[in-house]
Amino acid sequence: MNIGQAARGSGISTKMLRYYESVGLLTTVRRTEAGYRVYSQDDVGTLRFVRRARDLGMPLDRIKHLIGLWQDEGRSSADVKRVATEHVVELRARITELTRMCEALEHMADACHGDHRPECPILEELADEGHCAPTPPEAARRKHRQGAAGKSPFGALQGVA
Amino acid sequence: MNIGQAARGSGISTKMLRYYESVGLLTTVRRTEAGYRVYSQDDVGTLRFVRRARDLGMPLDRIKHLIGLWQDEGRSSADVKRVATEHVVELRARITELTRMCEALEHMADACHGDHRPECPILEELADEGHCAPTPPEAARRKHRQGAAGKSPFGALQGVA
């Protein structure tokens, strides 16, 4: 079967089928003499596996790991469970972080009248000067590397959306 | 003050300060004769505003919008509140989606013994054949566009992490 059929059968776009192949998620993709990709029914099974794992928010390398276990008859379910649990932990971390953001913003929005006047607690909170030290008060002013200063607030959050 | 000081004072990396400027988040960045960027105390205030909005998971264009309102004395708080509420809605959508994933995966993991044997409900669920129709059963086999088949499961989720 051609790539289009495989796409429809797996629910993954042809773009992504080629991409997954390029990053090594699918090992054996046969070709016709003309260079067309040829997919077997088994390939589509693997692709559906991939799609379901993506639906759970897994990054491709974790899915690759899982496929390896899936195809390894000698696996132990403990290994699979570990991968799954790892992902659950990350999902929970993201949920916690988003919940924190959401609650903070809801709290600010609740305090806002939302009328025609310019006064707004949301802006005041965001602009608040005394919120975090404007500069390390009287600390080392020379000899300071920038180092960990600008760390992304989203360091631990990668992958899905 | 130089970019390094501004970075330490705002909690945003120098990389990001240059990037934010390049995408128009900061309008007026003065330069010394030598080409060094010069930041005022006010600039650092704006940058802290940006950082707090980022901490709430806002994408830069929303922050840009918010800064516009912040600097507009004639704004109405309703406009600010609308932007905030819009963001709350998106955060909640992401949380819902992640929670769905998390619960599904937890459910699978709970069913897995996690021992030395290869049998694993997690893999079985991911590989499940009768899960979604293998191919539109006997539907139009010719004349089918691929269309909406491969839509990303994360369409509505962009921005943070």
Add this chain to the structure above:
DNA sequence: CCTTGACCTTCCCACCATGGGAAACCTCAA
């Protein structure tokens, strides 16, 4: 046989926000 249209190929670009690093230049203190 040739056209047409659906399909396929590769390659590049864009998104979003962030970091890494190179090569060159500036500044200030010792």
Add this chain to the structure above:
DNA sequence: TTGAGGTTTCCCATGGTGGGAAGGTCAAGG
């Protein structure tokens, strides 16, 4: 004057996804 450390611009990478161009293939119908 030298050296260290700050700064500049420029390019590249990430992770998944989509868009599109330029060209090759294939099958059906005239």
